Amino acid sequence: MEIKVVKDILGANDRIARKNRQLFDGNKVFVVNVMASPGAGKTSVIMETIKRLKGKTGVGVVEGDISSSLDAEAISKEDVPVVQINTGGECHLDANMTAIALGDLPLKDIDLLLIENVGNLVCPAEFALGEDIKVLISSTPEGDDKPFKYPLMFHEADVVLINKIDLLPYLKFDVDAFSKTIQGINRKVKIFPVSCTTGQGIEAWVSWLLERMGKS
Amino acid sequence: MHELAITQSMLDLVLKQAGEAEAGKVGKISLVIGEMTGVVPRSVGFYFEFLAKGTPAEGAALNFKVIPATARCRDCAKEFELGEFDWTCPHCQSNNIEIIGGKELFVESIEVE
Numbered sequence: 011m012e013i014k015v016v017k018d019i020l021g022a023n024d025r026i027a028r029k030n031r032q033l034f035d036g037n038k039v040f041v042v043n044v045m046a047s048p049g050a051g052k053t054s055v056i057m058e059t060i061k062r063l064k065g066k067t068g069v070g071v072v073e074g075d076i077s078s079s080l081d082a083e084a085i086s087k088e089d090v091p092v093v094q095i096n097t098g099g100e101c102h103l104d105a106n107m108t109a110i111a112l113g114d115l116p117l118k119d120i121d122l123l124l125i126e127n128v129g130n131l132v133c134p135a136e137f138a139l140g141e142d143i144k145v146l147i148s149s150t151p152e153g154d155d156k157p158f159k160y161p162l163m164f165h166e167a168d169v170v171l172i173n174k175i176d177l178l179p180y181l182k183f184d185v186d187a188f189s190k191t192i193q194g195i196n197r198k199v200k201i202f203p204v205s206c207t208t209g210q211g212i213e214a215w216v217s218w219l220l221e222r223m224g225k226s
Numbered sequence: 227m228h229e230l231a232i233t234q235s236m237l238d239l240v241l242k243q244a245g246e247a248e249a250g251k252v253g254k255i256s257l258v259i260g261e262m263t264g265v266v267p268r269s270v271g272f273y274f275e276f277l278a279k280g281t282p283a284e285g286a287a288l289n290f291k292v293i294p295a296t297a298r299c300r301d302c303a304k305e306f307e308l309g310e311f312d313w314t315c316p317h318c319q320s321n322n323i324e325i326i327g328g329k330e331l332f333v334e335s336i337e338v339e
Contacts, residue, residue, distance in 0.1 A: 011247070011249070011337065011338055011339070012335050012336070012337050013243055013244075013247055013335060013336050013337075013338060014334075014335050015239070015240075015243050015332075015333040015334060015335055015336055016332060016333070016334060016335075017239055017243075017332060017333055018331060018332045019232055019235050019236045019239060019257075019331050019332055019333060020232070020235055020331060021235075021239065022235055022238065022239070023235065100230075100231060101228060102228060102231075104231065132228065132264045133228035133231075133264075136228060136232070136263060136331070137228075137231075155311065157313075158310060158311045158313070160264075161262050161295060161308070161325075161328075162262045162263060162264065162329065165262070165325055165329075190321060191313060191321070193321075194313050194314070194321035194322060194323055195297070195313060195323055195324075195325055
């Protein structure tokens with residue numbers, strides 16, 4: 011006997027993500043899912059963002075890594091609540107791991123929750139966490155051909171931060187062509203060229219974020 | 227890489243459907259996978275073999291329908307498959323395109339006994 015199913019394989023994850031979203035909305039927390047390949051600058055962007063938001067808005071961080079708590083320790087120096095999730099081998103965060111971590115965060119004191127996903131350009135795009143926006147960090151040394159190699163990630167992103175633009179003089183990275191490629195398939199995307207080393211562009215990104223949160 | 231989690235979710239969904247139909251055994255599972263998801267059918271098959279062990283889906287045949295990454299041009303309205311390193315419309319060269327296929331990831335049907 012054949013049974014027609016036609017159900018999304020990740021439907022169970024999506025249901026938990028919707029529950030997370032309800033919890034976030036109930037506590038008025040704006041949630042950003044930060045995704046990138048390893049070494050693109052996720053932790054650096056989060057640190058720079060926290061520095062500029064201190065005193066303006068309550069920030070919390072979830073750190074997702076396969077193992078170690080190095081990033082969480084670095085971020086806890088900024089004196090914001092941070093929870094580490096070690097996925098134990100899984101290459102992405104999922105809605106359930108996020109739900110468990112939320113129990114350890116003072117959501118009532120948090121306006122902005124930055125969730126650092128596992129460094130990976132494939133899998134995190136599939137797994138909703140309950141976020142308001144997806145931010146993809148793509149750094150210039152990775153090359154400007156990345157959208158062609160990881161189309162889903164670039165298609166799903168609400169924001170692309172082109173990080174390490176201070177290195178542009180040494181690299182063959184065409185910012186205009188790169189941006190045009192992404193905008194071609196993704197009409198909603200906002201693109202900000204930034205450098206966490208020089209601070210260039212960070213202000214523009216943070217201002218946009220505050221405006222998106224309805225806080226400017 | 228993500229195939230382990232995806233295969234487990236797929237198996238959970240299949241077993242639930244089979245349970246609702248009071249089926250003793252799942253003979254075949256038909257899956258639809260979009261090219262853009264990066265899900266590798268062979269990997270799914272590999273994980274399925276050991277995840278399904280001891281369940282009613284053990285030994286089930288997996289049938290994959292892979293959907294290519296397809297776009298519609300917003301300027302000339304023609305549809306085309308995305309090139310590997312070229313995302314412009316082959317008919318009018320516009321880069322203003324909309325993805326219409328290739329993101330699928332679902333169980334289409336199962337055969338049970």
